[in-house]
Amino acid sequence: MNDLEKVRDWVRAARRIALLSGAGMSAESGVPTFRDAQTGLWAKFDPQQLATEAAFRAKPRLVWDWYAMRRELIARVDPNEGHLAVARFQAANPGRLTVITQNVDGLHQRAGSSGVLALHGNITEDQWLETPRSCCKVEAVEAGRPPSCAGCGNLRRPAVVWFGEMLPPDALARAEQAAAECELMLVVGTSGVVYPAAGLAYRAPGKVVIVNPEPTELDGAAHVVLRGRAAEVLPQLLS
Numbered sequence: 001m002n003d004l005e006k007v008r009d010w011v012r013a014a015r016r017i018a019l020l021s022g023a024g025m026s027a028e029s030g031v032p033t034f035r036d037a038q039t040g041l042w043a044k045f046d047p048q049q050l051a052t053e054a055a056f057r058a059k060p061r062l063v064w065d066w067y068a069m070r071r072e073l074i075a076r077v078d079p080n081e082g083h084l085a086v087a088r089f090q091a092a093n094p095g096r097l098t099v100i101t102q103n104v105d106g107l108h109q110r111a112g113s114s115g116v117l118a119l120h121g122n123i124t125e126d127q128w129l130e131t132p133r134s135c136c137k138v139e140a141v142e143a144g145r146p147p148s149c150a151g152c153g154n155l156r157r158p159a160v161v162w163f164g165e166m167l168p169p170d171a172l173a174r175a176e177q178a179a180a181e182c183e184l185m186l187v188v189g190t191s192g193v194v195y196p197a198a199g200l201a202y203r204a205p206g207k208v209v210i211v212n213p214e215p216t217e218l219d220g221a222a223h224v225v226l227r228g229r230a231a232e233v234l235p236q237l238l239s
């Protein structure tokens with residue numbers, strides 16, 4: 001029996017599966033990853049200049065425009081066969097598979113996945129930079145890059161988790177629980193270098209399987225490493 005068949009059997013047998021996804025999950029939709037040496041966002045841009053609260057406060061327009069560019073790209077792409085296979089599995093097997101994603105692109109959700117735990121937020125949404133006052137009304141923001149409150153100037157910012165920020169506590173707690181309770185964890189398309197998300201792989205008490213064309217920091221925690229692309233491997237595992 002080859003590794004793919006072995007993991008297919010584990011999928012069939014597992015009552016609870018957690019799927020932890022990263023940027024590689026969306027690579028075949030045309031969304032760049034972060035750490036690819038050539039095409040990765042962090043190969044071209046300095047995260048400290050773009051993905052921190054300090055960067056936004058120093059250069060709000062630059063940071064807003066960079067996120068707006070990514071948002072526009074994401075609006076033009078579609079979920080791939082990997083996202084769709086996950087969503088189909090969930091629909092056919094209610095309650096058996098929890099999606100935990102580091103991706104902010106919303107593609108799991110657009111594919112039809114339910115209950116997605118988006119640990120790093122959602123790039124299609126905004127939130128207030130400062131705690132909103134009574135004048136801060138989302139429906140009455142002043143247009144701009146970034147938009148702001150006409151009353152107090154509070155800025156809108158992308159609803160993503162920046163470096164140095166806490167993850168949404170509720171999503172993180174649910175993800176930790178899903179990891180701790182699963183019999184099988186599929187770790188798909190993540191380099192496994194960003195914590196606390198990567199640490200979830202070490203919480204899984206059962207089998208851990210990596211799906212990734214390249215080596216990752218989590219390979220040592222895996223029972224099986226499937227060297228392949230998400231959109232190719234997931235439909236075979238989850239059909």
Ligand code: OAD
Pocket residue numbers: 021022023024025027028033034035036040051102103120161162163188189190191192193194211212213214215216228229230231
């Ligand atoms: P990375 O860019 O660090 O890693 C992407 C991974 O996807 C790599 O291991 C690739 O080998 C793999 N990959 C590429 N194409 C793939 C494919 N078609 N199928 C499967 N895997 C493929 O992205 P993340 O691990 O998601 O954080 O990065 C983690 C976090 O770092 C991101 O959420 C982001 C970033 O800074 C925030 O924005 C807070």
